[in-house]
Amino acid sequence: MPELPEVESVRRQLEPVLVGRRFESVRINDPRLVRPYEPAEVAAELEGERVAEVERRGKYLVVRFESGRVLLIHLRMTGSLLHASSESLPDDPHRRAVVRLDDASDVAYRDVRRFGTWLLLEPGEVEPYLAARVGDEPLDTLFTSARLGERLARRRASLKAALLDQRTLAGLGNIYVDEALWRARLNPLRPAASLDRNELRRLHRAIRAALEHGLARQGSTLRDYRLPDGSGGSMQDEFRVYGRRDEPCDRCGTPIARTSVAGRTTWFCPRCQPAQAASSSRQPSWSSRQSSV
Numbered sequence: 001m002p003e004l005p006e007v008e009s010v011r012r013q014l015e016p017v018l019v020g021r022r023f024e025s026v027r028i029n030d031p032r033l034v035r036p037y038e039p040a041e042v043a044a045e046l047e048g049e050r051v052a053e054v055e056r057r058g059k060y061l062v063v064r065f066e067s068g069r070v071l072l073i074h075l076r077m078t079g080s081l082l083h084a085s086s087e088s089l090p091d092d093p094h095r096r097a098v099v100r101l102d103d104a105s106d107v108a109y110r111d112v113r114r115f116g117t118w119l120l121l122e123p124g125e126v127e128p129y130l131a132a133r134v135g136d137e138p139l140d141t142l143f144t145s146a147r148l149g150e151r152l153a154r155r156r157a158s159l160k161a162a163l164l165d166q167r168t169l170a171g172l173g174n175i176y177v178d179e180a181l182w183r184a185r186l187n188p189l190r191p192a193a194s195l196d197r198n199e200l201r202r203l204h205r206a207i208r209a210a211l212e213h214g215l216a217r218q219g220s221t222l223r224d225y226r227l228p229d230g231s232g233g234s235m236q237d238e239f240r241v242y243g244r245r246d247e248p249c250d251r252c253g254t255p256i257a258r259t260s261v262a263g264r265t266t267w268f269c270p271r272c273q274p275a276q277a278a279s280s281s282r283q284p285s286w287s288s289r290q291s292s293v
């Protein structure tokens with residue numbers, strides 16, 4: 001499933017393609033994409049709109065029109081967008097929508113599992129819609145380790161469950177949560193509210209580093225994720241734990257373990273990410289706490 005690095009990589013390619021362009025004609029083939037609205041109605045509403053900006057919030061693509069309306073796209077499990085010159089789109093049984101732009105190019109939406117959504121919002125509707133669903137942007141300069149601590153302190157869930165919740169932080173999913181926890185040397189089952197200041201700093205740094213790493217490789221293509229130019233990401237070649245059961249940990253050589261946390265398959269290093277913070281034999285927990293002061 002596309003997470004922040006994947007959606008942001010898509011956004012970066014779409015922005016120059018879409019900004020300033022007018023939606024000349026729109027075809028929506030799948031009622032699931034826009035339900036409960038009628039595909040033909042949504043398509044007709046979109047025609048004539050000119051794109052002002054292409055933004056991202058969490059895993060949402062935010063296409064802002066000059067009219068003030070917004071098309072909110074969520075790729076969910078298997079959604080992807082392809083940009084091509086008109087009449088050159090390859091045949092695709094999983095194509096759910098096509099937008100013809102006024103420069104005679106097409107943006108096609110493909111979705112094998114059909115969980116993706118397109119939602120057209122009127123001016124002023126998008127901010128409250130997103131505010132109710134997504135929390136802080138982890139790559140934003142305003143997002144600090146103290147802020148992360150505030151978000152986690154209210155949670156009774158495990159660290160992994162709390163980080164997967166889009167209202168805690170926007171844009172993290174199964175891949176980058178596991179990668180960030182490995183970098184931070186934190187066990188996914190630790191109670192979210194149990195981290196000390198030092199651990200929060202480590203986690204804050206680790207989340208950003210894992211996301212930046214994915215972004216630099218244009219995300220990870222495991223199966224369906226594609227960029228609008230048809231290429232894939234390469235982050236999948238550099239996972240530290242995700243999908244690497246029984247392979248040696250890059251840091252300590254211990255075989256990576258696989259388990260289930262919050263209903264999601266979870267990979268971690270049993271040695272680098274011990275269940276108890278104080279179980280490190282090299283350093284008692286009080287001294288690591290003191291070193292952060």
Ligand SMILES: [Zn+2]
Nearest residue numbers: 249252269272
């Ligand atoms: Zn390890």
